[in-house]
Amino acid sequence: MIEILPDKCDFCGCCVGVCPEDAIELKEAEINIIEELCTNCSKCIWACPIEVIKFNRNGVGKGNDEKRI
Amino acid sequence: MKKEYDVIVVGAGPAGSTAARFAAEHGISVLMLEKDRDVGYPVRCGEAISRAGVAEFIEPDNKWINAVIDKFAMVSPDGTEVVIPLEDIGYILERRIFDYELAKLASNAGAEILTRAYVNGLIIENNKVCGVKYEFRGEQHEVRSKVVIGADGVESRVGRWAGIKTYIDFRDMECATQITASGIPIDQSTCYFYFGKDYAPEGYFWIFPKGDTSANIGLGVSGMTGRKRSALSFLNDFMEKNYPNASVLTQIAGGVPCVTTLEKISAPGIILVGDAARQVNPLSGGGIASGMIGGKIGGTIVGEAVKMNKLDHILTYDKAWHDRLGKRHEIFDRIKNGIYNFSDEKFNNIAHSFNKVPYDKRGLGNLFKTALFNNPSLLVDVAKVFLVK
Known part of the structure; x- marks a missing residue:
């Protein structure tokens, strides 16, 4: 599951531009992933300039395995 | 505020404000909506522009010019510095004031502006865009228009809602971060560009003077590089190595769509301008001047269309843009x-x-x-x- 860390986010919109599904909603200082649309393609993770978006493999292997892939 | 306008512009950056201004100069009603509370802030830009790029739109004014550039320096991976004089001068802008001034020009031409208005949908009837839905102070509103101009920047969601494929391949996105720092002893009339895999693979690293001892220091890397290493990590390394004691005044992130213009930038009832249309110079990543040019061409055509009551006329915008700059951007993209x-x-x-x-x-x-x-x-x-x- 893709997760955006709101405390670290600069709300720059880079991830929104590369999202093929229009699954990210960005207001002035508020950002949300629309889970019904997200396909976990990870493009937003790769495009984030400041490492704010993570793939959270909850319940897989070692538990909370967060990393940039 | 009216219930209906001739034109609604979404986004009050340089492209949006310029489009609003040139549309409004036709004596038609124009509303420009900005999602943030301030026009011009937060800044997401290296702020460099050529004199000519500015002068077509606004008389250069020291209140929004931080530095005047007459040469640039290219630094190669082994540290060799090549200094090259510019044929014409350039400026480093104070975008938060510059954007404000552009918005005022739009307002002077007759456009209405509303900030903190978050556009979250379009009104579409019979396959034509007829207005926008927006949130303002926690309440949902609708406002109708003959034409919508999408100037919503790198995100470019307005175009998507109208069925235009605006999403950009992550490899074509230059993912950027920048700090404005003081205590940087550089020449204040030189823009510095650093190339190479240690600085910014598939992109470049920049230091642009901001007056006194301050500078914009940042870089952009392709999303392809970002997959392995973030722009932030390159910037932190550079600062640690070169300016460990600098004072950081601001730190920002942003995306620059470095690619040719979208195949389609108009559809019934809507056109796109600026970053939303992918009108950035794909070689330099510069988007202020080209966005303003897109805004001028788009705003003018939309103004003419409304004035003539011939809305199909807006579909001529694609070709007009292509002839003025789009074609050139295709060459820059190949380079x-x-x-x-x-x-x-x-x-x-x-x-x-x-x-x-x-x-x-x-x-x-x-x-x-x-x-x-x-x-x-x-x-x-x-x-x-x-x-x-």
Whole structure:
């Protein structure tokens, strides 16, 4: 599951531009992933300039395995 | 505020404000909606622009010029610095004031502006865009228009809602971060560009003077590089190594769509301008001047269309943009693809051979000619840009 860390986010919109599904909603200082649309393609993770978006493999292997892939 | 306008512009950056201004100059009603509370803030930009790029739209004014540039320095991976004089001067802007002034010009021309208005949908009837839905102070509103101008920047969601494919391949996105820092002892009339895999693979690293001892220091890397290492990590490394004691005044992130313009930038009832249309110069990543040009062409055509009551006229915008700049951006994009994968060795070779050129004979044109020796397949494109003017 893709997760955006709101405390670290600069709300720059880079991830929104590369999202093929229009699954990210960005207001002035508020950002949300629309889970019904997200396909976990990870493009937003790769495009984030400041490492704010993570793939959270909850319940897989070692538990909370967060990393940039 | 009215229930219906001739034109609604979404986004009050340079492209949106310029579009609003040129549309409003036709004596029609224009509303510009901005999602943030301030026009011009937060800044997401290196803030460099050529004099000519500004002067077409607004008289240069010291209140929004932080530094005047007359040369740039290219630093190769081995640290060789090549200084090249500019044919015309450039500026480093104070965007938060500059954008404000552009919005005022739109307002002076008759446009209404509303900030903190978050557009979250379009009104579409019979396959034509007829207005926007927006949130303002926690309440949902609708406002109708004959034409919507999408100037919503890198996100470009307005176009998507109208069925225009605006999403950009992550490899074409330059993912950028920048700090404005003081205590940076650089020449205040030089823009510095650093190339190579340690600075910014498939992109470049920049230091632009901001007046006194301050500077914009940042970089952009392709999403392809970002997959392995973030822009932030490159910036932190650079600062640690070069300016460990600098005071950081601001830190920002942003995305620059470095690619050719979208195939389609108009549809019934809507046009896109600026970053939303992918009107950035794909080689330099500069988008202020080209966005304003897109805004002027788009705003003018929309104004004419409303005035003539012939809304189909807005569909001529694609060609008008292509003829003025879109075509040129296609060439810049090919050059970019030819040089961005250069190895460190090639960048070093270019710097070494170019440093043998006498200072007064140096220019961007023969820099690219030197680059040609390292990638002859670029010959035709470089010739198109620099030899056949």
